[in-house]
Amino acid sequence: MFIGTCKFTIRLPENLDLKGKRRIVKSLCSKLRNQFDIAIAEVGSLDLWQIAELGLAYVSNDKKHAESVLSNIIEYIHNELHGDFELIDHKIEILSNGK
Numbered sequence: 001m002f003i004g005t006c007k008f009t010i011r012l013p014e015n016l017d018l019k020g021k022r023r024i025v026k027s028l029c030s031k032l033r034n035q036f037d038i039a040i041a042e043v044g045s046l047d048l049w050q051i052a053e054l055g056l057a058y059v060s061n062d063k064k065h066a067e068s069v070l071s072n073i074i075e076y077i078h079n080e081l082h083g084d085f086e087l088i089d090h091k092i093e094i095l096s097n098g099k
Contacts, residue, residue, distance in 0.1 A: 001097045004058040004066035006073065007043065008090035012050045015084070021049045024084045028077075032056065036073055052085070066094055 010028075015021050029040045036058070044053030056073065060066040070092045078087050 002060050002063045002066045003095040004060065004070045004092065005055065005095065006057075006070045006090060006092045007053065007055045008074065008077070009045075009051065009053050009088050010077075010085040011088050012052065012085045015050050018047070018049050021052060025052050025054070028085070029054070032073060032077075035076065036069060038069075038073070063094055063096070067092070 012021055012024055015024065025042050029042075032038060032040055038056045038058050040054060040056040042052055043055040045051045056070075058066055058069050060069070074087070074090050074092070
């Protein structure tokens, strides 16, 4: 079993308050959850209104498949979901149960 994780940071340059940030983050999480069947949540910078850190996880029985899905998610965020935010950083990690 392989667990692919990705932590990414987005910047919300036009956002002016936490309420607007929550709206954008909730919409982004919903779109990614529906498109890729992943677990996703806001994991950092909770009190900053122009920065959001999100973490996501994907479970697979194949390491290359997990890597591919996470790469596709980052590409999708970068190419398809721009507008209210910009992707400024991401880190992908693949964890294994050691077998």
